[in-house]
Amino acid sequence: MSHATDRATEAFVAHRNLLFTVAYEMLGSAADAEDVLQETWLRWIKVDAEHVRDQRAYLIRITTRQALNRLRAVQRRKEAYVGPWLPEPLLTAPDVVEDVALAESVSMALMIVLETLSPTERVVFVLREAFGVSYDEIAAAVDKSPAAVHQIAHRARRHVDARRPRRAVSPSETRAALGAFQRAVEGRDLQGLLDVLAPDVVLVGDGGGVKQAALRPILGAENVARMFLGGLGKVRGTFTGEPTVVNGNPALLVRLDGEVDGVMAIRVEDAGITGLYYVRNPEKLARVGSETPLTLR
Template identity: 80%
Template sequence: MSDHTTDPATEAFVAHRNLLFTVAYEMLGSAADAEDVLQETWLRWVEVDVGQVRDQRAYLVRITTRQALNRLRSMTRRKEAYVGSWLPEPLLTAPDVADDVELAESVSMALMLVLETLSPTERAVFVLREAFEVSYDEIAAAVGKSPAAVRQIAHRARRHVDARRPREAVSPSETRAALEAFQRAVDTGDPQGLLDVLAPDVVLVSDGGGVRQAALRPITGADKVTRYLVGVTGKAEGALTIELTVVNGNPALVVRQDGELDGVMAVRVEEARVTGLYYVRNPEKLTRVESETPLALR
């Protein structure tokens, strides 16, 4: 039997791969773009003299952040030309992600949408500091700013996110209970059941990417959202089935039509009612919901 030994550069990259993917994904909201960033990171990493690198994790995170920032700036232009609302790409995640409260919150669809409202540099600083506990000096090296400037950016970004994120953490069981009530109401076409579980100011955002039918703008208010959902399910050609799953570390629904994947619906729950519905139907964004994507913060 031959002895397969891996070189130190490959070993280090493989050891930190899930972490690097998570950094890139949280910055970009796109698994496909995160994979491209990892490829670019690898190409730069193999040119480095690994023996001279004191902290391999920090060095790899720095390369990944720079590549993700470059891509994030070009994605901004892509999103401006996008048809309808743009939602992050949903990822089917392993149960251990849901068990890690910090990780589950950092990749939740609700928080990822808030991150969309930050500038590219603010998003990079917030993600590295809040989710990955990277030092200000390291972040400064990654984003090309002074540590003092990074502290200010981090403070500004945190204030911005705190004003928009859910006010209190909701347990997965509470989210699941609200989702099950929502699922029953949709399954049975029960408008009153929907009105009971939806918050009065609920917002539904659907993303069809111009490929699948979706509302081009967010729909606000329990009455309008209920009418939309009842209308969509009533017009469905073929049998609709809705199953509970875990997407981005949080309970969510997978919608199938005649057994074919139709979309993924993530939710934001506050005080036992659904305040946000995020329905991804763009087929290009549904490639990561049939098999689990491993994520890591450390």
């Protein structure tokens, strides 16, 4: 029994970062992903691992089922959330930026698009598009036929493609836009902000009812620019922005008088910022102090 437990533990630990990434992409919450991993472990140790042909696939299947159950519960929780809900930002290693597939799959911009899918669509999309899981394996995880999963995947992909950037943006382009934005805000430069913001830019703030944030997205370059410059004039203290890597993409760790106030992530298209995502809810900032290892393999 001890030997079997040791083997099960070794397999779980070997795939833990993968399973966390799977659960996080499905849920958008590190705390919920950790709970899913705990539930996965409790089920895994009851399995006779010696007779499991593909332990990675089996563990992903358990994780998927637990994540799907939790995703439905999380959706009900979001309905009572104060203001817009944004994914929990994760501090990631700088080299994640160079892993194009991983950086894109965990980017704040894509995670926000995934919020518009149904729970089953999101799970199917993540497994198929990010992790390359076969339709048969996905079908077993979500209790659907392979044909049904194929249709769900097609529908979800079409939905996401209609809302994701038309062209992949390099990390250097994102850093350049982020730097121009930071300089304009710190210099109270209205024209500088208007130059870097796309005309149809959207600002989404997540304070969770704990920190002040707009209760609805703010639309349009002029409205966003004036909100930033007007808001800064009312703040007692000094804001500073520290370039960092969040969810595999360049971002800003924002501090107020030296204390972490939030994380600013952006979406860039055609050298202009089309999306600004500012997470201020303290409950979502637990993972910006140390790197979270993520992997698609």
